[in-house]
């Protein structure tokens with residue numbers, strides 16, 4: 001008696017084959033059906049990157065666990081064709097996601113990628129200069145036509161599998177269907193779990209770490225105030241625990257809102273001396289938080305707040321006047337990137353002893369502040385008007 005030589009794929013190879021096959025078919029459908037639907041774009045990118053790493057694991061696994069030899073009754077040209085189709089598949093499993101990644105990296109619309117809503121994914125390095133150029137067009141062509149090449153290969157692949165099944169040959173199906181249904185001999189013992197999956201996970205982790213290193217909000221050097229309030233001249237201390245700067249607007253017809261978690265204010269305010277009252281605020285737009293990572297990442301990008309180059313938005317309130325409703329109106333000057341804008345800012349203020357409670361609001365125009373003007377100048381996705389609300393409490397300084 002001798003043990004029969006294995007003629008089945010390992011369980012891992014089978015699992016990866018069917019998982020990737022299913023995902024790829026879904027991806028082709030998704031690619032053709034995501035017009036103007038940002039959620040579908042994000043899903044397409046997320047699954048595509050997942051396929052990339054599953055394929056890295058799969059190729060490494062195959063290298064450590066060679067597939068069972070092809071049935072003897074296959075003619076040499078059948079073997080060559082089958083082999084060619086498999087090589088083509090592996091090439092596309094790696095190339096299509098890479099082309100997709102290059103496609104989004106070279107797009108002139110710098111839309112962020114957040115995998116499955118949780119992992120910020122960087123653009124490919126050295127692609128800044130290629131945005132919107134010929135490389136982008138060629139990549140778009142290859143990514144789209146690559147899917148058709150894959151469909152042709154799939155036709156050959158499935159036809160081959162069926163042919164061998166019905167032609168009363170040894171057949172190949174049972175080699176690739178989950179063990180429960182397989183009637184062929186068990187596969188050889190598998191090895192290389194750690195190498196194959198470890199390599200894929202490590203590569204993924206290294207790339208995913210890039211945005212994490214960049215996104216720590218950097219403090220500007222030295223006191224950066226424009227000087228309307230001298231650094232130590234403030235007479236009110238804002239209580240950060242009870243105060244917030246919030247913003248809200250509409251995205252694809254749905255409301256969104258968020259807050260800036262880091263900002264500093266220097267307040268010199270005296271209701272009896274409005275002429276010399278002034279407020280200086282420094283807001284760190286890199287700390288904008290909406291509860292949706294895609295929005296937060298997008299806000300940091302070049303055509304939005306460009307937080308790497310401009311970590312601080314400066315706001316000065318001057319020219320205070322008491323309004324008829326018992327509140328106040330000030331003139332707010334904003335410096336967003338290199339764009340200066342003046343808007344009126346109405347707020348209510350109640351001073352009880354040494355505690356002041358305030359709430360104010362103003363409406364800003366994205367176009368006016370040059371935010372997101374490349375990908376969405378018409379406000380088709382993100383409405384042009386954004387409401388900013390500032391509220392909280394302050395304590396009188398000694």
Ligand code: HEM
Nearest residue numbers: 017021024025062067086089090154158161172173175176
């Ligand atoms: C996009 C979808 C698919 C892709 C990318 C794909 C890819 C592959 C690859 C690369 C191999 C070779 C494994 C190796 O030896 O390294 C393979 C084997 C196999 N696939 Fe698929 N496949 C897909 C869909 C399907 C479908 C729909 C069927 C069902 C008819 C199928 C049946 C098989 C079978 C039976 C084998 C084993 C062939 C053999 O024993 O040599 N595959 N597939």
Ligand code: HEM
Nearest residue numbers: 027028031032045048049051096097100101103104144147
């Ligand atoms: C195996 C993986 C993938 C498959 C099978 C796939 C397939 C497709 C298909 C069929 C289309 C439609 C093309 C057309 O309109 O003719 C498409 C579009 C697109 N894919 Fe992929 N894709 C994959 C991975 C990725 C990845 C990883 C990304 C980005 C990280 C990506 C980004 C895009 C983008 C941005 C488009 C829209 C292109 C445009 O209309 O200009 N894809 N994809």
